[in-house]
Amino acid sequence: MQSTDQTVQLSYQSDFEKFEQGLNGEKSTPRHALRRRAFSKFMEMGFPTSRHEEWRFTNIQPVTKTHFQPVPANQAVSISLADLESVMLKDVIRVVIVDGYFSSALSDLKDLPAGVVGESLAAALKQNRPEALIHLGAYTDSSENGFTALHAAFSLDGVFLFVPGHTIVEKPIQVIYSATKRNDPFVAYPRSLFIAGDAAQVKIVETYFGPGGQAYLTNAVSEVVLGTHAVVEHDRIQLEGENAFHVNTSSVYQQAGSAYRSNCITLGGLLVRNTLAARLDAEGIECRLNGLSIAHGNQLIDNHTLLDHIKPNCSSHQVYKAILDGKARGVFNGKIMVHKDAQKTDAKQTNKTLLLSDDAVIDTKPQLEIFADDVKCTHGATVGQLDAEHIFYLRARGLDESEARDMLTYAFAGEVVGSIGIPELREQIDLQIHSRLDRGRKGAV
Amino acid sequence: MSLLEIKNLRAEVNGNEILRGINLTVNLGEIHAIMGPNGSGKSTLAGVLAGRDAYTVTEGDVLYRGKDLFSLNPEERAREGLFLAFQYPVEIPGVNNSYFLKAALNAVRKYRGLEELDAMDFLKLIKSKLKLIEMDESFLNRPVNEGFSGGEKKRNEIFHMAVLDPVLSILDETDSGLDIDALRIVADGVNKLRSKENASIIVTHYQRLLNYIIPDVVHVLVDGRIVKSGTKDLAVELESRGYDWVKEETAQAV
Ligand SMILES: Nc1ncnc2c1ncn2[C@@H]1O[C@H](COP(=O)(O)OP(=O)(O)O)[C@@H](O)[C@H]1O
Ligand SMILES: [Mg+2]
Numbered sequence: 001m002q003s004t005d006q007t008v009q010l011s012y013q014s015d016f017e018k019f020e021q022g023l024n025g026e027k028s029t030p031r032h033a034l035r036r037r038a039f040s041k042f043m044e045m046g047f048p049t050s051r052h053e054e055w056r057f058t059n060i061q062p063v064t065k066t067h068f069q070p071v072p073a074n075q076a077v078s079i080s081l082a083d084l085e086s087v088m089l090k091d092v093i094r095v096v097i098v099d100g101y102f103s104s105a106l107s108d109l110k111d112l113p114a115g116v117v118g119e120s121l122a123a124a125l126k127q128n129r130p131e132a133l134i135h136l137g138a139y140t141d142s143s144e145n146g147f148t149a150l151h152a153a154f155s156l157d158g159v160f161l162f163v164p165g166h167t168i169v170e171k172p173i174q175v176i177y178s179a180t181k182r183n184d185p186f187v188a189y190p191r192s193l194f195i196a197g198d199a200a201q202v203k204i205v206e207t208y209f210g211p212g213g214q215a216y217l218t219n220a221v222s223e224v225v226l227g228t229h230a231v232v233e234h235d236r237i238q239l240e241g242e243n244a245f246h247v248n249t250s251s252v253y254q255q256a257g258s259a260y261r262s263n264c265i266t267l268g269g270l271l272v273r274n275t276l277a278a279r280l281d282a283e284g285i286e287c288r289l290n291g292l293s294i295a296h297g298n299q300l301i302d303n304h305t306l307l308d309h310i311k312p313n314c315s316s317h318q319v320y321k322a323i324l325d326g327k328a329r330g331v332f333n334g335k336i337m338v339h340k341d342a343q344k345t346d347a348k349q350t351n352k353t354l355l356l357s358d359d360a361v362i363d364t365k366p367q368l369e370i371f372a373d374d375v376k377c378t379h380g381a382t383v384g385q386l387d388a389e390h391i392f393y394l395r396a397r398g399l400d401e402s403e404a405r406d407m408l409t410y411a412f413a414g415e416v417v418g419s420i421g422i423p424e425l426r427e428q429i430d431l432q433i434h435s436r437l438d439r440g441r442k443g444a445v
Numbered sequence: 446m447s448l449l450e451i452k453n454l455r456a457e458v459n460g461n462e463i464l465r466g467i468n469l470t471v472n473l474g475e476i477h478a479i480m481g482p483n484g485s486g487k488s489t490l491a492g493v494l495a496g497r498d499a500y501t502v503t504e505g506d507v508l509y510r511g512k513d514l515f516s517l518n519p520e521e522r523a524r525e526g527l528f529l530a531f532q533y534p535v536e537i538p539g540v541n542n543s544y545f546l547k548a549a550l551n552a553v554r555k556y557r558g559l560e561e562l563d564a565m566d567f568l569k570l571i572k573s574k575l576k577l578i579e580m581d582e583s584f585l586n587r588p589v590n591e592g593f594s595g596g597e598k599k600r601n602e603i604f605h606m607a608v609l610d611p612v613l614s615i616l617d618e619t620d621s622g623l624d625i626d627a628l629r630i631v632a633d634g635v636n637k638l639r640s641k642e643n644a645s646i647i648v649t650h651y652q653r654l655l656n657y658i659i660p661d662v663v664h665v666l667v668d669g670r671i672v673k674s675g676t677k678d679l680a681v682e683l684e685s686r687g688y689d690w691v692k693e694e695t696a697q698a699v
Binding site: 390392393398399407408410415 | 534537
């Protein structure tokens with residue numbers, strides 16, 4: 001007899017066959033050969049299990065035992081901007097991706113400076129944009145695991161952004177990935193490629209958003225490429241629905257003297273796995289990775305990061321925080337790899353977890369692999385509860401207990417939120433955090 | 446009716462009795478000083494009054510404004526106008542000093558049936574209070590006490606006190622860690638806030654502060670009991686003779 005997982009795997013196979021038929025003429029292209037290869041890789045590997053070192057603490061059975069159907073092109077449910085009201089930023093250049101497909105109707109790119117390309121990724125590939133062809137998939141290994149393999153097999157669209165050298169995009173670019181309401185569980189495979197040319201500057205906000213009761217999976221891949229001396233702020237705010245699964249693979253590639261800052265805020269989803277890898281492949285690079293996860297109920301949020309110090313004289317600074325309530329679980333695995341060549345690396349990693357209930361659990365694992373001898377690498381992890389003395393101090397000045405707890409909990413989160421360089425986004429996140437702390441306290445899922 | 450009436454108060458921590466029958470009455474308009482050697486229970490008394498939950502009250506009653514103090518939780522006591530200036534003010538990373546103070550003040554005002562202050566009025570108020578204790582505005586936008594020097598923390602406590610306008614303030618060793626100039630400024634501040642509508646208990650083990658803030662009564666706390674009460678002269682005597690003679694006197698009396 002077959003296990004459920006295998007049955008599900010076979011459903012993916014028939015999905016893939018149907019998917020291929022829908023591709024018509026594209027079937028004979030070299031790109032499609034890559035899809036086929038990725039799919040057979042998936043059939044060979046299956047989904048990761050807790051026997052895989054990288055997935056040891058994250059039981060993904062809830063994802064693998066459900067058959068999530070791919071959404072065929074042009075069958076995205078139509079939604080309107082009003083549906084996105086709660087997550088839309090006002091003063092931005094907006095891209096909307098619905099169930100994995102770029103929506104021209106909902107996107108608003110008119111404020112893009114001259115020379116900057118922002119369009120559907122499918123369109124960019126169709127036109128053979130050289131930057132898209134060079135970089136797409138160059139930094140993400142599709143055979144990494146079952147999710148990346150499936151993504152490579154099924155993904156058709158997303159956003160392509162190219163900021164030419166020496167161009168500064170003043171307005172932030174917000175990419176909203178929205179899931180819709182459907183009868184059956186479905187999966188969206190958005191893929192995005194962001195390229196900042198030499199000395200270019202841009203702020204990118206990726207917002208993930210979906211309906212409450214719907215069971216769906218977002219299997220997303222984003223790649224960010226920084227030319228020499230490029231400066232990129234990359235904020236991610238994940239507000240998936242409470243029955244959603246979210247598997248995100250983000251890869252960052254940095255060239256000399258570039259500065260990258262990621263603020264990864266995870267609030268939504270039932271089971272979430274974020275994999276973020278930054279490759280510091282030249283000298284004088286700065287990389288900052290900030291993370292904040294807030295979970296309650298039965299949420300599981302897993303953050304795996306890799307800081308890959310390949311060349312000398314680079315610095316990385318990482319602060320990942322989690323606030324866990326109810327029966328929530330958090331996983332943090334932060335790997336810092338310092339290659340033999342990467343002398344004078346300055347890497348600092350901090351992981352802090354605040355447990356608001358006795359049933360919440362965090363598994364944290366720093367992983368330093370250092371092959372150079374003249375480096376400064378530090379890491380520290382703390383797990384704790386709110387400090388009783390702090391609570392008493394606030395109460396003794398007149399705040400009631402829940403107000404005191406909220407203020408302290410919010411203060412814990414503040415360091416990460418504060419490093420977001422877009423005031424409007426900070427405000428939006430503040431609101432989201434406060435409403436979630438509220439819900440957590442009331443014991444809702 | 447007295448503002449505060451403590452009757453035969455006994456309290457313990459982890460099974461050790463620290464307060465062993467305290468009797469103390471404070472009326473509006475009065476300043477009481479409590480002096481005593483280290484470890485005699487001064488901070489324990491202050492903590493029990495403010496509602497710190499490390500202590501267990503085993504006996505006795507405390508009436509505050511005619512209410513059973515122990516039926517109120519710490520925030521209710523604060524809203525009723527009881528204020529504790531901590532001996533060791535805690536650093537609270539990430540909580541902005543003025544943001545916190547605004548929340549605290551509005552909680553107190555709401556309880557008292559006053560309208561909450563908006564940002565403008567609040568700013569006006571705190572600026573005038575800052576001036577009173579000669580504190581720099583930069584302290585407003587820093588996290589509560591974080592990175593403050595010992596003296597700055599104590600000054601910040603008095604700043605909070607000035608803003609919250611308490612009825613009964615308990616200053617626990619506010620003088621320690623202050624240099625002579627800061628001591629004078631803090632004492633000036635306390636004196637300016639003094640009125641017929643409020644009262645203070647000043648805990649200290651030096652009489653230095655009492656040169657600037659003249660108490661109506663001085664109590665000596667030894668081993669969890671008030672063993673002697675007197676005027677300001679008692680503080681001077683304690684300063685020159687130490688505590689041993691008081692201890693001997695009480696030992697003989699028992
Ligand atoms: N939380 C506590 N746990 C254990 N012992 C305590 C605690 N707080 C106070 N004590 C003990 O109670 C006694 C009185 O302490 P305290 O009230 O701080 O004295 P004072 O303020 O007069 O110096 C001391 O012996 C001290 O060690
Ligand atoms: Mg003390």
